Amino acid sequence: MLDPELLELAPAAPRRSGVRRLVRQWTFMVPAAVIAVLLVVSLFPSVFAGIFGNGDPRVCDLYRSAGNPTAGHPFGFDTQGCDVYANVVYGARSSIVVGLTATAISVSIALILGVIAGFFGGGFDQVVSRLTDIFLGFPFILGAVVVLNSVGSRNALSVSVVLGIFGWPTMARLVRGSVRSVAGLDYVLAATTMGLSRLRIITRYVLPNAISPVLIFATISIGVVIVAESTLTYLGVGLAPPAISWGLQIAAGSRHFQTSPHMLLYPSIFLAITVLCVIVFGEGLRAAFDPRRHQ
Amino acid sequence: MKRTPRSVYLAVFLAAALGLAGCGSSGNDAAAPEGSVTVAVQELDHLTPGNHYTSYEVVLTLFSPLTGLTEEGDLDLIQAESVESDDAVNWTIKLREGWKFHNGEPVTAESYVKAWNYLAYGPNAWVNAGQLRNVVGYDEVHPLEGDPTATELSGLKVVDDTTFTVELKGPDRQFPFQLSDGQTGLYPMPEAAWEDLEAFDKMPIGNGPFMMTEPWVQDEEIVLSAFGDYQGPAPTLSEITFRTYIDTDTAYTDALAGEVDIATVAATKAEQAKTDFGERMFAFDAPGVDLLGFNPDDERFADVRVRQAFSMALDREAINQAIYAGSQIPSTSLTAPSMPGSPEGVCGEYCEFDPDGAKALLAEAGGLEGPVEILFPGGWGYEDFFEACANQLRQNLELDVTAVPATDWAEFTERLEQGDFGLNRGRWGALYPSQQDTLHALYTASGDGTLSTGGYSNPEVDSLLDAADAAPSLEESFEGYRAVQERILEDFPAIPTFANRYLFVASDKVKDLHAAAGSVRYAYVELAG
Numbered sequence: 001m002l003d004p005e006l007l008e009l010a011p012a013a014p015r016r017s018g019v020r021r022l023v024r025q026w027t028f029m030v031p032a033a034v035i036a037v038l039l040v041v042s043l044f045p046s047v048f049a050g051i052f053g054n055g056d057p058r059v060c061d062l063y064r065s066a067g068n069p070t071a072g073h074p075f076g077f078d079t080q081g082c083d084v085y086a087n088v089v090y091g092a093r094s095s096i097v098v099g100l101t102a103t104a105i106s107v108s109i110a111l112i113l114g115v116i117a118g119f120f121g122g123g124f125d126q127v128v129s130r131l132t133d134i135f136l137g138f139p140f141i142l143g144a145v146v147v148l149n150s151v152g153s154r155n156a157l158s159v160s161v162v163l164g165i166f167g168w169p170t171m172a173r174l175v176r177g178s179v180r181s182v183a184g185l186d187y188v189l190a191a192t193t194m195g196l197s198r199l200r201i202i203t204r205y206v207l208p209n210a211i212s213p214v215l216i217f218a219t220i221s222i223g224v225v226i227v228a229e230s231t232l233t234y235l236g237v238g239l240a241p242p243a244i245s246w247g248l249q250i251a252a253g254s255r256h257f258q259t260s261p262h263m264l265l266y267p268s269i270f271l272a273i274t275v276l277c278v279i280v281f282g283e284g285l286r287a288a289f290d291p292r293r294h295q
Numbered sequence: 296m297k298r299t300p301r302s303v304y305l306a307v308f309l310a311a312a313l314g315l316a317g318c319g320s321s322g323n324d325a326a327a328p329e330g331s332v333t334v335a336v337q338e339l340d341h342l343t344p345g346n347h348y349t350s351y352e353v354v355l356t357l358f359s360p361l362t363g364l365t366e367e368g369d370l371d372l373i374q375a376e377s378v379e380s381d382d383a384v385n386w387t388i389k390l391r392e393g394w395k396f397h398n399g400e401p402v403t404a405e406s407y408v409k410a411w412n413y414l415a416y417g418p419n420a421w422v423n424a425g426q427l428r429n430v431v432g433y434d435e436v437h438p439l440e441g442d443p444t445a446t447e448l449s450g451l452k453v454v455d456d457t458t459f460t461v462e463l464k465g466p467d468r469q470f471p472f473q474l475s476d477g478q479t480g481l482y483p484m485p486e487a488a489w490e491d492l493e494a495f496d497k498m499p500i501g502n503g504p505f506m507m508t509e510p511w512v513q514d515e516e517i518v519l520s521a522f523g524d525y526q527g528p529a530p531t532l533s534e535i536t537f538r539t540y541i542d543t544d545t546a547y548t549d550a551l552a553g554e555v556d557i558a559t560v561a562a563t564k565a566e567q568a569k570t571d572f573g574e575r576m577f578a579f580d581a582p583g584v585d586l587l588g589f590n591p592d593d594e595r596f597a598d599v600r601v602r603q604a605f606s607m608a609l610d611r612e613a614i615n616q617a618i619y620a621g622s623q624i625p626s627t628s629l630t631a632p633s634m635p636g637s638p639e640g641v642c643g644e645y646c647e648f649d650p651d652g653a654k655a656l657l658a659e660a661g662g663l664e665g666p667v668e669i670l671f672p673g674g675w676g677y678e679d680f681f682e683a684c685a686n687q688l689r690q691n692l693e694l695d696v697t698a699v700p701a702t703d704w705a706e707f708t709e710r711l712e713q714g715d716f717g718l719n720r721g722r723w724g725a726l727y728p729s730q731q732d733t734l735h736a737l738y739t740a741s742g743d744g745t746l747s748t749g750g751y752s753n754p755e756v757d758s759l760l761d762a763a764d765a766a767p768s769l770e771e772s773f774e775g776y777r778a779v780q781e782r783i784l785e786d787f788p789a790i791p792t793f794a795n796r797y798l799f800v801a802s803d804k805v806k807d808l809h810a811a812a813g814s815v816r817y818a819y820v821e822l823a824g
């Protein structure tokens with residue numbers, strides 16, 4: 001992502017210069033702006049959906065089923081005669097809520113287990129590492145399909161929990177590695193000899209210095225989770241109607257792809273752009289803050 | 296609810312198209328026809344008519360039934376020369392003379408009585424045994440519990456080579472309809488079958504227009520050739536190949552590519568099929584009905600006016616156009632219009648779209664509070680239809696109605712049984728073309744389809760049904776069923792939504808398809824050129 005010449009010239013920079021470098025790059029700022037817009041959209045969907053005057057995704061007229069774009073309905077109508085634009089706008093919320101919730105759950109699990117393994121080591125490390133191996137051994141989507149199939153209610157929360165539970169292992173390894181490297185440093189030793197409690201050492205000295213790799217990875221994984229949610233929903237085990245989600249819209253649109261491609265196209269484009277932006281954003285962060293890239 | 300209605304009713308309407316004189320015994324004077332088609336079918340289980348669930352297309356082509364329906368929906372006689380009764384209890388069936396099985400054996404009264412006795416005998420466990428349950432003696436050979444006390448149906452008697460009598464448990468004017476194609480258990484079997492039933496199951500010897508030349512091998516194509524000695528209307532083809540598909544989408548794609556000549560297509564794909572196949576998409580009236588049931592334990596639906604208001608709030612025509620590309624039939628009665636004597640329009644204003652009237656009626660009944668869920672089985676392509684229904688009810692009645700898919704059939708049935716739903720998907724597909732079957736199955740306590748209608752039953756309906764079944768003539772029985780429907784609709788236990796049409800697509804090799812009761816008659820496919 002970074003300009004190679006710039007990299008060579010740059011000295012081993014402190015963190016702050018990473019931020020400055022990022023701000024100057026359009027490959028970071030464009031996705032960041034798109035994500036910011038999406039966040040606002042998912043917080044206030046009605047405002048954005050109403051731009052063209054027909055903002056209610058649940059106002060449906062069967063006589064306009066699969067209709068082409070008209071004034072006030074820039075994306076046309078779906079099979080049910082509902083406004084595609086309003087539905088796509090409202091669909092952003094499901095994707096983002098699931099993406100953030102599931103990732104938050106993964107990160108929490110990863111932090112707890114990673115710190116236990118990395119800081120205490122020994123038997124703890126063995127147990128956590130083997131547990132991580134076992135979870136990495138599960139195919140992610142297959143595991144989610146199996147669990148969701150046996151879960152009674154399927155809403156944003158249950159889908160997030162399932163995706164979160166299957167998403168933590170890689171992050172836990174990252175946390176473990178960086179905690180280990182920090183835990184052996186002199187200032188941690190000093191804190192220990194001063195008699196500070198372990199909890200305080202971890203929260204005050206270890207975590208702040210070990211957390212950035214996992215946060216950057218988590219950003220990328222938000223994109224992965226959004227894709228996974230849509231995949232599961234498309235397969236019929238993710239979100240269920242009456243939820244409004246891109247996955248559901250893609251599933252409904254794909255049934256009529258050849259006769260009315262617009263019903264599939266618009267939610268797909270929004271999904272693709274969102275995921276692309278999240279991943280590029282995460283990559284930008286990673287490149288800027290990866291110490292190895294600056295040496 | 297899970298029965299597959301695939302009855303093909305041999306009718307005579309082709310006679311005109313083919314320039315043949317009348318039906319039945321005209322024989323096979325014309326030169327043998329040339330031509331073949333390949334038909335996509337779902338997986339086959341068995342080929343014995345009395346012991347199969349899913350092999351309708353093949354079995355119906357290998358065998359001919361006693362009766363069928365004409366194009367106009369009247370009773371037609373195929374293998375039977377007459378089916379008569381004075382009291383609707385004791386029936387005399389006379390067979391046409393000169394008909395033969397594929398191995399040359401004559402079709403006799405014994406061919407029927409022996410097959411029916413074997414079918415009915417409980418320990419044989421043939422799956423279509425229930426088709427004989429109204430014959431006297433059935434309870435002795437097929438008791439619900441314990442061992443049978445007889446080996447043969449006491450209600451069956453062979454009179455002579457081509458005549459036998461059937462005594463029913465009670466008067467039933469619809470009996471001749473029960474002898475038609477869909478009730479495959481009532482087909483005849485030749486003497487040769489009894490020597491080796493397993494071999495018969497792989498290579499049945501029938502009395503129909505087509506015969507097998509090689510035993511069926513599971514998961515391989517079945518090739519049938521025309522039976523030269525067939526005494527019914529001559530087939531238009533010399534060969535039919537049935538190819539099994541697990542997935543209807545694959546069959547559809549193969550039909551597009553011309554790999555397969557005839558395939559079924561789901562009603563929800565009608566728009567696509569119309570675009571892809573144009574004139575070569577065919578829709579045939581079928582003996583099935585769709586409905587929306589209500590949760591009987593939900594007090595909010597206890598008032599009949601609420602249920603009627605829900606029905607009036609559905610714009611069936613709009614749903615038909617948007618979801619089914621106009622291929623289905625909006626219901627105006629409780630039975631499919633293709634059923635003989637079906638009283639179309641008996642539902643009246645309650646099956647007509649009237650959003651203002653619906654709202655007024657709901658208000659009159661005291662309105663309705665809280666969310667309402669329409670439960671349906673997910674993953675079967677029903678999503679669009681039930682979402683449309685939910686949207687209509689939500690917008691036209693200003694209620695919080697949503698369509699909720701169950702994960703699969705098991706969960707759907709479980710939630711129905713537990714009462715965990717508001718409205719539910721209901722359906723009945725009849726095996727024979729009589730209102731009797733649909734009305735008994737859906738609206739009586741002992742019916743097989745009452746899960747669809749919230750377990751509805753009413754003693755008045757029962758006695759009206761008994762009277763209609765026992766009517767002295769067919770016309771009077773139709774009057775009787777009209778009275779039954781009127782009485783049921785007073786209670787309005789469920790919303791009749793659509794009567795089915797089954798859809799087929801054909802390759803450009805095919806000029807025209809003929810069908811009865813929703814299923815293609817494969818022996819009489821018209822080829823192009």
